[in-house]
Amino acid sequence: MYEIIEGFLEAARLIVTLDPDVMAIAARSIIVSFTATISATLIAVPLGTTINFGTFRGKKSLINLIQTLYALPTVVVGLLIFLLISRVGPFGSLRLLFTPTAMIIAQTVLILPIMTGLTISALSGVDPVIRDTLYSLGATRLQFLTNIMKEARFAILAAVAVGFGRAISEVGAAILVGGNIMASSFMSSTRVLTTAISLETSMGNIPQSIALGIVLLVIALGVNLAITTVQHR
Amino acid sequence: MIELVNVSKRFGDTAVLGGVTGRIERGEIFAIMGPSGVGKSTLLRLIGLLDTPTGGEIRIGGTDIHAKNGQSLRIRRMMGMVFQKPAVFNSTVSENIAVGLRFRGASEAVIRKKTEDALEVVGLSGYGERRARTLSGGEMQRVALARAMVIEPEILLMDEPTANLDPVSVEMIEELARRINRDLGTTIVLSTHDMYQGQRLAHRISVLMNGGFAQVGTPREVFTLPASRDVARFIGIENIIRGVVTAGGNGTSAIDVGGTLVRARSPFGEGEAVCLCIRSEDMRIVPAVGGKAVLSGNSLPGTVASIVPRGPFSKVTVDCGFLLSSVLSWKAVDALGIREGSRVVVSFAAESVHVVRAAQG
Numbered sequence: 251m252y253e254i255i256e257g258f259l260e261a262a263r264l265i266v267t268l269d270p271d272v273m274a275i276a277a278r279s280i281i282v283s284f285t286a287t288i289s290a291t292l293i294a295v296p297l298g299t300t301i302n303f304g305t306f307r308g309k310k311s312l313i314n315l316i317q318t319l320y321a322l323p324t325v326v327v328g329l330l331i332f333l334l335i336s337r338v339g340p341f342g343s344l345r346l347l348f349t350p351t352a353m354i355i356a357q358t359v360l361i362l363p364i365m366t367g368l369t370i371s372a373l374s375g376v377d378p379v380i381r382d383t384l385y386s387l388g389a390t391r392l393q394f395l396t397n398i399m400k401e402a403r404f405a406i407l408a409a410v411a412v413g414f415g416r417a418i419s420e421v422g423a424a425i426l427v428g429g430n431i432m433a434s435s436f437m438s439s440t441r442v443l444t445t446a447i448s449l450e451t452s453m454g455n456i457p458q459s460i461a462l463g464i465v466l467l468v469i470a471l472g473v474n475l476a477i478t479t480v481q482h483r
Numbered sequence: 484m485i486e487l488v489n490v491s492k493r494f495g496d497t498a499v500l501g502g503v504t505g506r507i508e509r510g511e512i513f514a515i516m517g518p519s520g521v522g523k524s525t526l527l528r529l530i531g532l533l534d535t536p537t538g539g540e541i542r543i544g545g546t547d548i549h550a551k552n553g554q555s556l557r558i559r560r561m562m563g564m565v566f567q568k569p570a571v572f573n574s575t576v577s578e579n580i581a582v583g584l585r586f587r588g589a590s591e592a593v594i595r596k597k598t599e600d601a602l603e604v605v606g607l608s609g610y611g612e613r614r615a616r617t618l619s620g621g622e623m624q625r626v627a628l629a630r631a632m633v634i635e636p637e638i639l640l641m642d643e644p645t646a647n648l649d650p651v652s653v654e655m656i657e658e659l660a661r662r663i664n665r666d667l668g669t670t671i672v673l674s675t676h677d678m679y680q681g682q683r684l685a686h687r688i689s690v691l692m693n694g695g696f697a698q699v700g701t702p703r704e705v706f707t708l709p710a711s712r713d714v715a716r717f718i719g720i721e722n723i724i725r726g727v728v729t730a731g732g733n734g735t736s737a738i739d740v741g742g743t744l745v746r747a748r749s750p751f752g753e754g755e756a757v758c759l760c761i762r763s764e765d766m767r768i769v770p771a772v773g774g775k776a777v778l779s780g781n782s783l784p785g786t787v788a789s790i791v792p793r794g795p796f797s798k799v800t801v802d803c804g805f806l807l808s809s810v811l812s813w814k815a816v817d818a819l820g821i822r823e824g825s826r827v828v829v830s831f832a833a834e835s836v837h838v839v840r841a842a843q844g
Contacts, residue, residue, distance in 0.1 A: 377568075377570055379566050379568050379570035380570050380572065382528075382533050382564070382566060383564070383566065383570055383572075383627070383630075384582070385532075385533060385559070386531055386533065386559070386562065386563060386564035386631070386640075387563070387582055387583035387586055387630065387631070387634065388556065388559050388560035388583060388586050388587065388634065389586050390556060390586070393586050397572070397582070400572075400573075400574075401572060401573055403573075
């Protein structure tokens with residue numbers, strides 16, 4: 251019990267004094283997951299829009315498949331990307347393994363299904379009368395799509411937030427393709443909050459783990475607050 | 484202007500429209516009336532290019548609007564539409580009204596001018612910067628009308644635009660529709676299940692029934708000379724009685740209704756099965772003794788079967804071998820001293836009886 255309390259006190263000290271190690275890891279986490287979220291958004295939103303407004307055979311099955319992939323295990327994504335970029339893999343020559351780029355790719359793949367699925371939900375949730383109204387006001391296809399997205403913007407934003415949350419909190423893929431390396435330069439290191447927590451805990455550095463855990467929670471909370479504020483404006 | 488040629492629409496196994504044929508003239512207010520679920524909205528959606536017909540053609544200015552000839556956007560931009568459910572975009576009132584103008588690439592100055600004018604016309608001046616979603620249903624519907632109006636469509640489609648609104652908003656929307664039609668010369672096609680709205684607004688009314696137009700005519704024609712039993716029932720004629728013509732000629736007929744003869748004006752000949760449509764308002768009830776019968780008319784003795792209050796009136800139903808209803812003021816009921824079981828005489832003029840062929844419905 252005493253150890254836990256001490257852990258929290260030490261964690262508070264690390265955060266309040268902006269401990270350089272903790273801050274570097276937190277910053278790297280945000281950069282990696284934020285980049286992955288942006289990449290996934292750039293793919294998921296157009297993809298979700300195409301699926302939602304497209305008419306093709308197997309549309310329902312495709313949406314079912316996407317929804318099933320919401321629960322994609324992070325280590326499976328990690329393994330998949332590992333196999334693709336490891337030295338013997340098809341993209342081995344790019345030498346991506348154990349780089350932040352590899353983590354970004356893995357996290358992008360990981361959150362793509364849920365972001366695509368939630369984009370589809372967001373768009374299909376727009377009142378059909380709104381769709382009819384846009385059409386009746388003489389929208390071209392492009393005007394129609396941009397305006398529907400505008401109507402669904404808050405729900406799409408929520409999809410982005412969910413994606414970011416899943417990316418920054420996953421550990422399986424990050425550790426497999428990142429390797430939890432603490433190198434001398436900031437951008438060649440791959441230690442992020444989750445992998446660091448896992449390592450520090452296994453080494454018995456409980457205060458360090460607690461501090462990193464709190465930082466992770468604060469980031470998640472901050473993102474949610476920001477989104478809620480925008481949605482209620 | 485708009486020609487409907489045998490337009491049909493099926494949804495899966497359900498045939499909603501089964502060959503609608505008609506013509507809507509430039510500059511008129513044309514009402515599509517009919518009971519709920521009869522396909523009024525479907526027909527408007529087909530005209531508005533929101534859906535494609537299963538069969539037939541809809542032509543505007545001679546062009547088949549559903550033909551794949553790259554004209555779709557041009558034709559769509561000739562029309563504006565207001566829907567039954569008030570729906571606004573999640574932005575300000577001004578931005579809502581501007582959407583159609585933005586689609587057409589109008590300049591900011593034009594957009595500002597037209598939006599402000601439109602706000603004034605629909606009585607929402609000063610509402611421009613409000614969030615449209617915070618408005619009441621009636622206000623939203625006025626925004627929707629303003630939004631459709633600013634693009635100056637040649638044809639304005641209104642799908643039950645007042646179905647969910649309070650009476651004050653209904654009156655405003657109706658007045659706006661009249662103004663748009665009168666001042667801008669916009670052709671308005673309006674669907675409604677409210678027969679009085681059709682009567683108030685429309686130059687011509689069509690009654691959509693069983694997948695097609697059962698009747699098209701001026702409000703006066705439709706309300707006084709319904710083309711069939713179903714139309715008569717829809718426009719609120721309470722006495723619709725089956726009978727057989729026993730003697731015809733010279734425009735007057737004697738019609739046998741279960742052994743009782745009723746005199747009526749009708750073009751039908753002997754032996755034809757018909758329906759008599761008689762408005763309650765045209766029916767008089769007099770005491771069985773000493774009452775003054777209608778000259779050259781019908782005086783049928785009977786027994787009061789029921790007296791049911793209806794607002795400031797009472798609906799008095801008399802059994803004359805068949806049931807006939809009349810509407811009397813409470814005072815008149817008191818003055819006559821009638822109650823259920825009273826012996827009375829129902830009288831009505833031959834001219835008050837509108838006769839339709841029974842086979843028509």
